[in-house]
Amino acid sequence: MAGKRAKREEQGLNLSFLDVVCCGFGAVILLLVITKIHEPVIIERSREELEGLILLLERELFEIRGETSVLKRNLEPLRAETAERARRVDTTRREVEEAEERHFAARDSAEQGSDEAGQLLSARQTLTEEMERLLANYQPPPNDTTVGGIPVDSEYIIFVIDTSGSMVANAWPAVQRLVAETLRVYPTVRGIQVLNDEGQYLFSSFAGRWIPDSASRRQSIVRAIANWQAYSDSDPSEGIAQAISTFYDETRKVSIYVFGDDFSGGSAEALIRYVERINQADRFGNRLVRIHAVGFPVQLYGGAFGQFSRFANLMRALCERNGGTFVALPTLN
Helix, strand or coil, X not given: CHHHHHHHHHHHHHHHHHHHHHHHHHHHHHHHHXXXXXXXXXXXXXXXXXXXXXXXXXXXXXXXXXXXXXXXXXXXXXXXXXXXXHHHHHHHHHHHHHHHHHHHHHHHHHHHXXXXXXXXXXXXXXXXXXXXXXXXXXXXXXXXXXXXXXXXXXXXXXXXXXXCHHHHHHCHHHHHHHHHHHHHHCCCCCEEEEEECXXXXXXXXXXXXCECCCHHHHHHHHHHHHCCCCCXXXXXXXXXXXXXXXXXXXXXXXXXXXXXXXXXXXXXXXXXXXXXXXXXXXXXXXXXXXXXXXXXXXXXXXXXXXXXXXXXXHHXXXXXXXXXXXXXXXXXX
Protein backbone atom coordinates (compact mmCIF):
# COMPACT_ATOMS: atom_id res chain seq x y z
CA MET A 1 0.00 0.00 0.00
CA ALA A 2 2.71 2.32 0.90
CA GLY A 3 4.48 1.68 -2.40
CA LYS A 4 1.38 2.42 -4.48
CA ARG A 5 0.78 5.69 -2.65
CA ALA A 6 4.34 6.90 -3.27
CA LYS A 7 4.03 6.10 -6.97
CA ARG A 8 0.82 8.10 -7.27
CA GLU A 9 2.46 11.12 -5.56
CA GLU A 10 5.40 11.00 -8.01
CA GLN A 11 3.01 10.95 -10.97
CA GLY A 12 1.10 13.92 -9.58
CA LEU A 13 4.31 15.87 -9.20
CA ASN A 14 5.30 15.15 -12.80
CA LEU A 15 1.92 16.28 -14.13
CA SER A 16 2.10 19.57 -12.24
CA PHE A 17 5.53 20.41 -13.78
CA LEU A 18 4.24 19.69 -17.30
CA ASP A 19 1.24 21.90 -16.67
CA VAL A 20 3.52 24.78 -15.70
CA VAL A 21 5.68 24.31 -18.75
CA CYS A 22 2.67 24.19 -21.08
CA CYS A 23 1.23 27.33 -19.54
CA GLY A 24 4.54 29.13 -20.11
CA PHE A 25 4.66 28.14 -23.75
CA GLY A 26 1.04 29.18 -24.16
CA ALA A 27 1.80 32.61 -22.74
CA VAL A 28 4.70 33.09 -25.16
CA ILE A 29 2.55 32.01 -28.10
CA LEU A 30 -0.21 34.36 -27.00
CA LEU A 31 2.26 37.31 -26.89
CA LEU A 32 3.48 36.47 -30.37
CA VAL A 33 -0.07 36.30 -31.68
CA ILE A 34 -0.92 39.68 -30.16
CA THR A 35 2.21 41.23 -31.67
CA LYS A 36 1.59 39.80 -35.11
CA ILE A 37 -1.98 41.08 -35.11
CA HIS A 38 -0.76 44.76 -35.14
CA GLU A 39 2.26 44.38 -37.49
CA PRO A 40 0.33 44.20 -40.81
CA VAL A 41 -1.54 47.38 -39.86
CA ILE A 42 1.70 49.29 -39.29
CA ILE A 43 3.26 48.03 -42.53
CA GLU A 44 0.12 48.91 -44.50
CA ARG A 45 0.04 52.39 -43.01
CA SER A 46 3.72 53.01 -43.89
CA ARG A 47 3.16 51.81 -47.44
CA GLU A 48 0.20 54.17 -47.90
CA GLU A 49 2.23 57.12 -46.59
CA LEU A 50 5.12 56.36 -48.95
CA GLU A 51 2.80 55.97 -51.92
CA GLY A 52 1.20 59.31 -51.08
CA LEU A 53 4.60 60.97 -50.83
CA ILE A 54 5.62 59.50 -54.18
CA LEU A 55 2.45 60.82 -55.80
CA LEU A 56 3.07 64.27 -54.30
CA LEU A 57 6.66 64.33 -55.58
CA GLU A 58 5.54 63.20 -59.02
CA ARG A 59 3.01 66.04 -59.19
CA GLU A 60 5.68 68.55 -58.14
CA LEU A 61 8.03 67.10 -60.77
CA PHE A 62 5.37 67.47 -63.47
CA GLU A 63 4.74 71.05 -62.37
CA ILE A 64 8.47 71.88 -62.46
CA ARG A 65 8.79 70.31 -65.91
CA GLY A 66 5.88 72.38 -67.10
CA GLU A 67 7.34 75.60 -65.70
CA THR A 68 10.71 74.73 -67.25
CA SER A 69 9.08 74.26 -70.64
CA VAL A 70 7.33 77.62 -70.33
CA LEU A 71 10.59 79.35 -69.35
CA LYS A 72 12.42 77.73 -72.25
CA ARG A 73 9.73 78.93 -74.68
CA ASN A 74 9.99 82.45 -73.26
CA LEU A 75 13.81 82.36 -73.31
CA GLU A 76 14.17 81.37 -76.95
CA PRO A 77 12.85 84.67 -78.36
CA LEU A 78 15.14 86.60 -75.99
CA ARG A 79 18.15 84.58 -77.12
CA ALA A 80 17.24 85.10 -80.73
CA GLU A 81 16.74 88.84 -80.16
CA THR A 82 20.09 89.14 -78.33
CA ALA A 83 21.90 87.28 -81.09
CA GLU A 84 20.27 89.48 -83.71
CA ARG A 85 21.27 92.66 -81.87
CA ALA A 86 24.86 91.43 -81.51
CA ARG A 87 24.90 90.61 -85.23
CA ARG A 88 23.58 94.09 -86.09
CA VAL A 89 26.20 95.73 -83.85
CA ASP A 90 29.01 93.74 -85.49
CA THR A 91 27.64 94.56 -88.92
CA THR A 92 27.40 98.25 -88.09
CA ARG A 93 30.95 98.28 -86.69
CA ARG A 94 32.30 96.63 -89.82
CA GLU A 95 30.36 99.04 -92.04
CA VAL A 96 31.77 102.02 -90.12
CA GLU A 97 35.33 100.72 -90.42
CA GLU A 98 34.86 99.96 -94.11
CA ALA A 99 33.38 103.41 -94.65
CA GLU A 100 36.37 105.00 -92.94
CA GLU A 101 38.74 102.95 -95.09
CA ARG A 102 36.86 103.90 -98.28
CA HIS A 103 36.82 107.53 -97.23
CA PHE A 104 40.55 107.60 -96.54
CA ALA A 105 41.33 105.65 -99.70
CA ALA A 106 39.24 108.01 -101.82
CA ARG A 107 40.86 111.09 -100.34
CA ASP A 108 44.32 109.58 -100.73
CA SER A 109 43.69 108.70 -104.33
CA ALA A 110 42.50 112.23 -105.12
CA GLU A 111 45.44 113.87 -103.38
CA GLN A 112 48.22 111.49 -104.32
CA GLY A 113 49.16 113.14 -107.60
CA SER A 114 49.26 116.68 -106.28
CA ASP A 115 50.61 116.17 -102.76
CA GLU A 116 53.26 113.47 -102.98
CA ALA A 117 56.05 115.49 -104.60
CA GLY A 118 55.43 118.54 -102.44
CA GLN A 119 55.38 116.51 -99.23
CA LEU A 120 58.65 114.77 -100.06
CA LEU A 121 60.44 117.94 -101.15
CA SER A 122 59.46 119.81 -97.94
CA ALA A 123 60.46 117.06 -95.49
CA ARG A 124 62.11 118.54 -92.38
CA GLN A 125 63.32 115.41 -90.59
CA THR A 126 66.44 113.27 -90.56
CA LEU A 127 66.06 111.22 -93.70
CA THR A 128 65.92 107.45 -93.95
CA GLU A 129 67.87 105.64 -96.69
CA GLU A 130 64.78 105.45 -98.87
CA MET A 131 64.07 109.18 -98.45
CA GLU A 132 67.71 110.03 -99.13
CA ARG A 133 67.43 108.23 -102.46
CA LEU A 134 64.26 110.13 -103.35
CA LEU A 135 65.58 113.51 -102.21
CA ALA A 136 69.28 113.19 -103.02
CA ASN A 137 69.55 116.82 -104.18
CA TYR A 138 67.38 118.35 -101.48
CA GLN A 139 68.90 120.13 -98.48
CA PRO A 140 66.55 121.28 -95.69
CA PRO A 141 66.99 124.79 -94.32
CA PRO A 142 69.63 124.73 -91.56
CA ASN A 143 67.39 126.46 -89.02
CA ASP A 144 64.25 124.51 -89.79
CA THR A 145 64.88 121.06 -88.27
CA THR A 146 63.11 121.66 -84.96
CA VAL A 147 59.71 122.83 -83.79
CA GLY A 148 59.77 124.78 -80.56
CA GLY A 149 63.22 123.33 -79.84
CA ILE A 150 62.00 119.75 -80.44
CA PRO A 151 64.00 117.75 -83.04
CA VAL A 152 61.91 116.20 -85.81
CA ASP A 153 63.70 113.12 -87.08
CA SER A 154 61.18 110.29 -86.98
CA GLU A 155 59.18 108.27 -89.51
CA TYR A 156 56.25 107.68 -87.14
CA ILE A 157 54.45 110.05 -84.76
CA ILE A 158 52.38 109.26 -81.66
CA PHE A 159 50.44 111.86 -79.69
CA VAL A 160 49.59 111.08 -76.05
CA ILE A 161 47.10 113.76 -75.00
CA ASP A 162 45.66 114.42 -71.54
CA THR A 163 41.86 114.53 -71.98
CA SER A 164 41.09 115.51 -68.38
CA GLY A 165 38.48 118.15 -67.59
CA SER A 166 41.08 120.81 -66.85
CA MET A 167 42.74 120.33 -70.25
CA VAL A 168 39.52 120.18 -72.26
CA ALA A 169 38.02 123.20 -70.50
CA ASN A 170 41.09 125.43 -70.64
CA ALA A 171 43.70 124.25 -73.13
CA TRP A 172 41.81 122.44 -75.89
CA PRO A 173 42.15 125.08 -78.63
CA ALA A 174 45.89 125.23 -77.90
CA VAL A 175 46.13 121.42 -78.05
CA GLN A 176 44.44 121.32 -81.45
CA ARG A 177 46.66 124.10 -82.74
CA LEU A 178 49.88 122.42 -81.57
CA VAL A 179 48.85 119.05 -83.01
CA ALA A 180 48.22 120.69 -86.38
CA GLU A 181 51.50 122.64 -86.21
CA THR A 182 53.48 119.54 -85.26
CA LEU A 183 52.01 117.60 -88.17
CA ARG A 184 52.90 120.43 -90.54
CA VAL A 185 56.54 120.16 -89.49
CA TYR A 186 56.43 116.49 -90.56
CA PRO A 187 55.22 116.82 -94.18
CA THR A 188 55.53 113.07 -94.73
CA VAL A 189 55.65 110.18 -92.29
CA ARG A 190 54.83 106.49 -92.51
CA GLY A 191 52.25 106.42 -89.76
CA ILE A 192 50.45 108.47 -87.11
CA GLN A 193 48.64 107.46 -83.93
CA VAL A 194 46.72 109.39 -81.25
CA LEU A 195 46.01 108.14 -77.71
CA ASN A 196 44.86 109.82 -74.54
CA ASP A 197 46.71 109.55 -71.24
CA GLU A 198 44.64 106.45 -70.35
CA GLY A 199 45.85 104.63 -73.48
CA GLN A 200 42.49 104.95 -75.31
CA TYR A 201 42.70 105.46 -79.07
CA LEU A 202 41.21 108.44 -80.85
CA PHE A 203 40.09 106.11 -83.68
CA SER A 204 39.08 102.71 -82.32
CA SER A 205 39.16 101.25 -85.83
CA PHE A 206 42.95 101.86 -85.87
CA ALA A 207 43.59 100.54 -82.36
CA GLY A 208 46.98 98.86 -82.17
CA ARG A 209 48.03 99.81 -85.72
CA TRP A 210 49.31 102.86 -87.53
CA ILE A 211 47.06 105.39 -89.24
CA PRO A 212 48.51 105.84 -92.75
CA ASP A 213 49.59 109.40 -93.37
CA SER A 214 47.76 111.68 -95.77
CA ALA A 215 46.44 115.23 -95.80
CA SER A 216 42.84 114.05 -95.40
CA ARG A 217 43.69 111.84 -92.45
CA ARG A 218 45.53 114.71 -90.76
CA GLN A 219 42.43 116.87 -91.14
CA SER A 220 40.31 114.05 -89.73
CA ILE A 221 42.63 113.76 -86.73
CA VAL A 222 42.42 117.47 -85.90
CA ARG A 223 38.63 117.48 -86.31
CA ALA A 224 38.24 114.37 -84.15
CA ILE A 225 40.39 115.85 -81.38
CA ALA A 226 38.11 118.90 -81.28
CA ASN A 227 35.20 116.68 -80.17
CA TRP A 228 37.19 114.10 -78.21
CA GLN A 229 35.68 113.29 -74.83
CA ALA A 230 37.34 110.42 -72.96
CA TYR A 231 37.86 109.64 -69.29
CA SER A 232 41.19 110.79 -67.87
CA ASP A 233 42.79 110.87 -64.44
CA SER A 234 45.64 113.15 -65.57
CA ASP A 235 48.22 110.36 -65.41
CA PRO A 236 50.20 110.21 -68.69
CA SER A 237 52.13 107.08 -67.62
CA GLU A 238 49.42 104.70 -68.89
CA GLY A 239 49.27 106.31 -72.32
CA ILE A 240 53.06 106.44 -72.65
CA ALA A 241 53.41 102.80 -71.61
CA GLN A 242 50.69 101.76 -74.05
CA ALA A 243 52.31 103.69 -76.90
CA ILE A 244 55.84 102.40 -76.44
CA SER A 245 54.89 98.78 -75.66
CA THR A 246 52.57 98.55 -78.67
CA PHE A 247 54.49 100.46 -81.33
CA TYR A 248 58.16 99.98 -80.46
CA ASP A 249 59.99 98.35 -83.37
CA GLU A 250 63.73 97.98 -83.89
CA THR A 251 63.31 98.99 -87.54
CA ARG A 252 61.39 102.22 -86.92
CA LYS A 253 62.18 105.69 -85.66
CA VAL A 254 59.27 106.98 -83.59
CA SER A 255 58.53 110.26 -81.85
CA ILE A 256 56.04 110.38 -78.98
CA TYR A 257 54.56 113.79 -78.13
CA VAL A 258 53.01 114.04 -74.65
CA PHE A 259 50.60 116.93 -74.11
CA GLY A 260 49.45 117.49 -70.52
CA ASP A 261 49.20 119.68 -67.45
CA ASP A 262 49.36 117.30 -64.49
CA PHE A 263 50.85 114.04 -63.22
CA SER A 264 48.58 112.47 -60.61
CA GLY A 265 50.19 109.03 -60.80
CA GLY A 266 52.53 107.24 -58.43
CA SER A 267 56.22 106.70 -59.07
CA ALA A 268 57.81 108.68 -61.89
CA GLU A 269 60.95 106.55 -61.62
CA ALA A 270 58.92 103.36 -62.25
CA LEU A 271 57.65 104.78 -65.56
CA ILE A 272 61.15 105.90 -66.57
CA ARG A 273 62.60 102.44 -65.86
CA TYR A 274 59.76 100.74 -67.77
CA VAL A 275 60.35 102.92 -70.85
CA GLU A 276 64.11 102.35 -70.74
CA ARG A 277 63.69 98.56 -70.60
CA ILE A 278 61.90 98.71 -73.95
CA ASN A 279 63.54 101.71 -75.60
CA GLN A 280 67.15 100.67 -75.02
CA ALA A 281 70.03 102.84 -76.15
CA ASP A 282 72.55 101.69 -78.74
CA ARG A 283 76.31 101.83 -78.24
CA PHE A 284 76.24 105.55 -79.11
CA GLY A 285 73.52 106.29 -76.57
CA ASN A 286 70.83 106.84 -79.21
CA ARG A 287 67.32 105.46 -78.87
CA LEU A 288 64.83 104.62 -81.62
CA VAL A 289 61.93 106.27 -79.78
CA ARG A 290 62.19 109.94 -78.92
CA ILE A 291 59.85 111.23 -76.23
CA HIS A 292 58.94 114.92 -76.33
CA ALA A 293 56.49 116.72 -74.06
CA VAL A 294 54.61 119.98 -73.98
CA GLY A 295 53.37 121.31 -70.64
CA PHE A 296 50.22 123.44 -70.64
CA PRO A 297 50.10 125.93 -67.71
CA VAL A 298 46.49 125.19 -66.82
CA GLN A 299 47.29 124.28 -63.21
CA LEU A 300 49.37 127.43 -62.78
CA TYR A 301 46.30 129.56 -63.52
CA GLY A 302 44.35 127.57 -60.95
CA GLY A 303 47.06 127.97 -58.31
CA ALA A 304 48.01 124.27 -58.34
CA PHE A 305 51.72 124.79 -58.98
CA GLY A 306 52.65 121.49 -57.33
CA GLN A 307 50.60 119.45 -59.80
CA PHE A 308 52.16 121.10 -62.83
CA SER A 309 55.59 120.81 -61.21
CA ARG A 310 55.21 117.01 -60.88
CA PHE A 311 54.29 116.77 -64.57
CA ALA A 312 57.20 119.01 -65.57
CA ASN A 313 59.73 117.06 -63.49
CA LEU A 314 58.56 113.72 -64.90
CA MET A 315 58.62 114.94 -68.49
CA ARG A 316 62.04 116.60 -68.15
CA ALA A 317 63.59 113.37 -66.90
CA LEU A 318 61.75 111.19 -69.41
CA CYS A 319 62.59 113.42 -72.37
CA GLU A 320 66.22 113.81 -71.36
CA ARG A 321 66.75 110.03 -71.12
CA ASN A 322 64.95 109.33 -74.38
CA GLY A 323 66.50 111.91 -76.69
CA GLY A 324 63.61 114.36 -76.57
CA THR A 325 62.76 117.84 -75.38
CA PHE A 326 60.36 119.20 -72.80
CA VAL A 327 58.71 122.53 -73.58
CA ALA A 328 56.63 124.38 -70.95
CA LEU A 329 54.30 126.86 -72.61
CA PRO A 330 54.27 130.28 -70.94
CA THR A 331 50.60 130.88 -71.86
CA LEU A 332 47.68 129.06 -73.43
CA ASN A 333 47.43 131.56 -76.31
